[in-house]
Amino acid sequence: MYDVVVVGGGAAGLSGAMALGRSKRSVLVVDAGEPRNAPAGHAHNYLGREGIPPRELLEIGRTEVAQYGVDLVDDRVVGLSGAAGDFLVTTAGGRRYGARRVLVTAGVVDELPDVPGLAERWGVDVLHCPYCHGWEVRDQAIAVLATTPMAGHQGLLFRQLSDDVVMIVHDGVELPDEELEKMSAIGVRIEHGTPQEVVTEGDALVGLRLADGSVLERQAIVVASKPHARADFLAPLGLEPQPFEMNGVAFGSVIAVESSGATAVPGVFAAGNVTDVAMTLMASAAHGMRVGAWINAELAAEDAARAVAERRAAHFERPAWEERYSGEQVWSGRANVQLVAEVAAMTPGRALEVGCGEGGDAIWLASHGWDVTAVDFADAALARTATHAEEAGVGDRVSTRRVDVRIFEPDGETWDLVTSHFVHLPDGGMVDVVRRLAAAVAPGGTLLVVGHDPEDLATGLRHGHRTFLFTAESLLPALDGDGAGEWAVEVCESRPRTQPHPQTGEEIAVADAVLRARRLA
Ligand SMILES: Cc1cc2nc3c(=O)[nH]c(=O)nc-3n(C[C@H](O)[C@H](O)[C@H](O)COP(=O)(O)OP(=O)(O)OC[C@H]3O[C@@H](n4cnc5c(N)ncnc54)[C@H](O)[C@@H]3O)c2cc1C
Numbered sequence: 001m002y003d004v005v006v007v008g009g010g011a012a013g014l015s016g017a018m019a020l021g022r023s024k025r026s027v028l029v030v031d032a033g034e035p036r037n038a039p040a041g042h043a044h045n046y047l048g049r050e051g052i053p054p055r056e057l058l059e060i061g062r063t064e065v066a067q068y069g070v071d072l073v074d075d076r077v078v079g080l081s082g083a084a085g086d087f088l089v090t091t092a093g094g095r096r097y098g099a100r101r102v103l104v105t106a107g108v109v110d111e112l113p114d115v116p117g118l119a120e121r122w123g124v125d126v127l128h129c130p131y132c133h134g135w136e137v138r139d140q141a142i143a144v145l146a147t148t149p150m151a152g153h154q155g156l157l158f159r160q161l162s163d164d165v166v167m168i169v170h171d172g173v174e175l176p177d178e179e180l181e182k183m184s185a186i187g188v189r190i191e192h193g194t195p196q197e198v199v200t201e202g203d204a205l206v207g208l209r210l211a212d213g214s215v216l217e218r219q220a221i222v223v224a225s226k227p228h229a230r231a232d233f234l235a236p237l238g239l240e241p242q243p244f245e246m247n248g249v250a251f252g253s254v255i256a257v258e259s260s261g262a263t264a265v266p267g268v269f270a271a272g273n274v275t276d277v278a279m280t281l282m283a284s285a286a287h288g289m290r291v292g293a294w295i296n297a298e299l300a301a302e303d304a305a306r307a308v309a310e311r312r313a314a315h316f317e318r319p320a321w322e323e324r325y326s327g328e329q330v331w332s333g334r335a336n337v338q339l340v341a342e343v344a345a346m347t348p349g350r351a352l353e354v355g356c357g358e359g360g361d362a363i364w365l366a367s368h369g370w371d372v373t374a375v376d377f378a379d380a381a382l383a384r385t386a387t388h389a390e391e392a393g394v395g396d397r398v399s400t401r402r403v404d405v406r407i408f409e410p411d412g413e414t415w416d417l418v419t420s421h422f423v424h425l426p427d428g429g430m431v432d433v434v435r436r437l438a439a440a441v442a443p444g445g446t447l448l449v450v451g452h453d454p455e456d457l458a459t460g461l462r463h464g465h466r467t468f469l470f471t472a473e474s475l476l477p478a479l480d481g482d483g484a485g486e487w488a489v490e491v492c493e494s495r496p497r498t499q500p501h502p503q504t505g506e507e508i509a510v511a512d513a514v515l516r517a518r519r520l521a
Contacts, residue, residue, distance in 0.1 A: 001098035002028045004295055005089045006105060007077045007233070010035040011281045012272025012288030013105035014061035019292030020103075021068030025299065028097055029065070030089070032076040036107050036227075036273060037132070037281065039123025045131050046281050057281075077106075080233050084267025085302075100302075101295050103261075104234065104270040105288055108252065108277055110225035113147045113170070115208075117198030118223065125205045126198075126221045130157040131280060137161065140219040143168055143208055144188075145195070148224050150249045152179035155188045158222055163187065166216060168208065170194045191216070227252035227277040237265045244277050252277045260298075261291030269295055312426055315468070318377050318404070325380035331357055333388065335364030336421040337497060338450045338514050344368070349416030352440055354405055355423040359385030359398070365417075366394035373415065375403035405433045414442035421450045424468040434478035434515075438487075444521040447487075449475060453494040453511035461501070461510060472515040479517060491516035 004020050006013045009031030020027045037043055037054045044050060049057055062072055079090035080102060087099040110128070112119050118126055127133050138161045144154050146169040159165045166189045169175055175183075183190060193211025198221065200206055207217040229241040234255065241253035254275050261269040271291035272284035279287060314320045324330055339361050348369030353362045356374035362385055365372045374385045382400040389398035405423060418437045425433060434449055441447045454469040456462045462469060472492040479487045494511045501508045 001100075002026045002071075003099070003299055004028075004101045004103055004292075005030065005077075005087070005097050005099035006103045007080075007089070008032070008105035008107055008230075008272075008274075009058065009062065009072065010105060010107050010272060011057070011061070011285040012107075012274075012279075012291075013103070014058065014065055015285040015288035016103045016105060016271055016292035016295070017065045017070045017288075018061075018068065019289045020296055021065050021070040023293075023296040024069075025296060027065075027070045028099075029062075029070060029072045030075050030077050030091060030095075030097075031072065032106075033074055034107075036110065037123065040133065041124070042133075042136075043281055044133060044135065077233050080237060080268075087267065100267070100299060102268050103288075103291060103295060104231065104255065104263075104268065104274055105272045105284075106230040107273045108227035108229055108254075110227050111252075112225055113145055113223050115145070115195055115198060117200065118221070121198060121200075121205060121221070125219065126223060128154075128223055128225050129280070130154070130161060134158065134161045137220040140164070141207075141217060142166070142220045142222060143216060143218045144222040145224070146170060146173055146175060148173065148249060148251060149175060149179070150224060150247060150251070151175065152182060153247065154222050154224065155179075155183050156186070159183075159186050159188050165189070166191055166218070168193070168195055168210070168216075171211075224251065227273065229253045229255050229274045231255050231274060234263075234265075234268070237268065239263055239265055239268065246278060257291075260294040261287070262294070316425060321376075321378035322380045325358065325378050325384055329358060331360055333358065333360050333363075335361050336450065338495065338512055339364065339419060339421060339448070342448050342491065342514070342516050343417065343419070343446075346417065346446065349445075350442075351417040351419065352415040352437075354403070354418070354420035354437060356385045356400070357381050359388040361419070361421060362398050363389055363392045363394055366397035367392065370397070370417065372398045373401055374398055375401045375405075375408075377402060377404040405436065408433075408436045408440075410436070410440035414440055414445065416442050416445040417448065418445070419448040419450075422452065424451055424465075424470070426467045428467075428470070428474070430470050431475060431478045434475045438478055438517075438519075441519045443519055445519055447515070447517045447519070449513075449515045451513045453513040455494055455496075455511040459508055459510065461508065470513055472513040475513075475515050486520045487517045488520055489515070489517045 003025040004027050006017050006029040009029045017027050017029050042051045043054050075091040075093040078092050082088045089097045141164045144167045168191045171194045196209040242256045243250040244252045244254045255270045257270050257275045261271050271288040351365050351370040351372045353374045356362050356376045362372045362374035389395045418441050495514050496511050498507045
C-alpha cells in the first residue's frame with residue numbers, strides 16, 4: 001500500500017515522485033521504459049542538462065528520487081480499480097499495489113503520417129518540434145509534410161531556422177489561401193501530392209520520392225504526429241481520452257485535468273504529455289512537480305480531517321465516554337460551582353440533570369430536596385451516578401435514564417429545573433441541544449446551561465477547542481420561536497473564576513459561560 005502510485009517514469013512522473021518523496025510520502029513509480037523522446041539522441045531546451053541523452057536524464061532522475069525513498073519498478077500498469085484512498089494497481093508482470101492516490105504520467109504515443117520509411121527515422125531526421133531539435137537542423141534542406149491545415153505553423157517556425165524549406169501538401173489537405181500566401185511571402189516552396197516514400201542510402205537520409213516519382217533531396221523531414229494518450233487502463237474507471245485542440249485544430253488525445261491535475265475521477269491525477277501533448281520535457285517535469293504537490297496537499301488535508309474526526313469521536317461519541325467511566329474516577333464528586341451559585345436559593349422540585357457523568361451535580365441537587373432525573377448517553381456514567389447516589393443516601397431521589405441530548409425529545413414531559421454543565425458539541429451544535437432542553441422546562445421553571453467560555457482560549461488551557469466552546473449569548477437563539485411560551489433571561493454572561501491548571505496545579509483564571517432563563521408561567 002502506497003500513498004501514491006505513479007504510472008510512468010518520464011520527466012513528469014519522476015518530478016511528481018520527487019515532490020511527493022521529499023514530502024515523506026510513500027511513493028512507487030511503475031515505468032514501462034518508453035519515454036516519448038527515446039528515439040532522439042539528445043534532449044534539448046532542458047536548462048541545466050542541455051543536450052543530454054534522454055535515457056541518461058531519466059537515470060539521473062531515478063537515482064535522485066530513490067534518495068528520497070521512492071520505489072521504482074520496471075513494469076507496465078494494465079489495470080486500475082477501486083476508489084480514492086483504496087485503489088488497486090495491477091501490472092503486466094502480475095504485480096498488485098494498493099494506493100491512496102494515483103498519478104498518471106504515461107505520456108503519449110505518436111501516430112506518424114503513413115509514408116513508407118518515415119517511422120524508421122523518427123527522432124533522427126524525421127522531426128516534429130523546432131524547440132526539441134530545430135537548432136540541430138538549422139540552415140539545412142528541410143521538408144515540411146503538410147498533413148493538417150496547421151502545417152503553416154511548422155512552416156513558419158522551421159523557416160526561421162533555414163532558408164531552404166519545402167512544404168509538401170498531402171492529397172486531401174487544403175491549406176487556407178492566407179497560409180499559402182504567407183509561405184510564399186517568406187520563401188517556403190510548395191509541392192503538392194503525398195510523397196511515395198522516404199529515400200535513404202545506407203543509414204543516411206537522401207530525401208523524399210514525391211508523388212510524380214522525382215526525388216527531392218532533404219536533410220530533415222518535419223511532420224505533425226498525432227499524439228494519443230497512453231491511458232487504456234483508465235477506461236474501466238470511465239476516464240476516456242478527449243481530443244486535444246491547438247489553434248482550433250484537433251490533433252491527438254489527452255486526459256482532461258483541472259489546474260491541480262485532478263481528473264474527473266476523484267483520487268486519480270494526471271500530469272505531463274498525457275494531459276497536454278504540446279508540453280516539452282521541462283514543461284512536463286514542472287507540471288509533474290506541481291501536481292505531485294497538489295496530491296500531497298490533498299493527502300495532508302485528508303489526514304487532518306481524519307484526525308479531527310478521531311478527536312471528535314473521542315470527545316463526543318458514546319464509546320469514548322463508556323471507556324472513560326469504566327476506569328478510575330474522572331471527576332471530584334463535588335457539585336459544579338455555578339450550579340450551587342444559581343440553584344441554592346431555588347425552591348426544589350423536579351430536576352433534569354443532563355450529562356450527569358459520575359453524579360456530582362445530581363447528588364447535590366437531591367441532597368437539597370430535588371427529585372432528580374439524571375441523564376447521560378454512557379451507561380457506565382449512569383451506573384456510577386446510581387451507585388454514588390446510593391452511597392450518599394439519596395438513591396431514592398435520583399433516577400437515571402440513557403439520553404443522547406443530540407436527539408433528545410421530551411415528548412411533553414417537563415421539569416422545574418433543566419440543567420447542563422460542560423456538555424459541549426462542535427460547530428455550534430449546542431444551540432440545537434439547548435432548544436431541546438428548553439422544551440423540557442415546565443412553565444415557571446428554570447433552564448441553566450453552563451459551559452467553558454471561549455475566553456479560556458487566551459489562557460492556552462483549551463487550545464484547539466475553538467469550535468467546541470460557546471458563549472452564553474450564542475445560545476440565546478435556542479429560546480427564540482419557542483411555541484410553549486416566553487422566556488425571561490436572568491443571567492447571560494461570561495463569569496470568571498479560578499481553578500488549578502490540570503498539569504501544573506497552578507491556580508489560573510478561567511471563565512464559565514452561564515445562561516439562566518425562566519419560562520414565564
Ligand atoms: C522524437 C522526440 C524528441 C523530443 N525531444 C525533446 C527535446 O529535445 N526536448 C524537449 O523538451 N522535449 C522533447 N520531446 C518531447 C518530450 O518527449 C515530452 O515532452 C516528454 O517526454 C513528456 O514527458 P512525460 O513524462 O509526460 O512522458 P514520457 O516522457 O513519454 O514518459 C511516459 C512514461 O510512462 C511510461 N508508461 C506509459 N504507459 C505506461 C503504463 N501503462 N505503465 C507504466 N508506465 C507507462 C512510458 O513507458 C514512459 O516511460 C521530444 C519528443 C519526441 C517525440
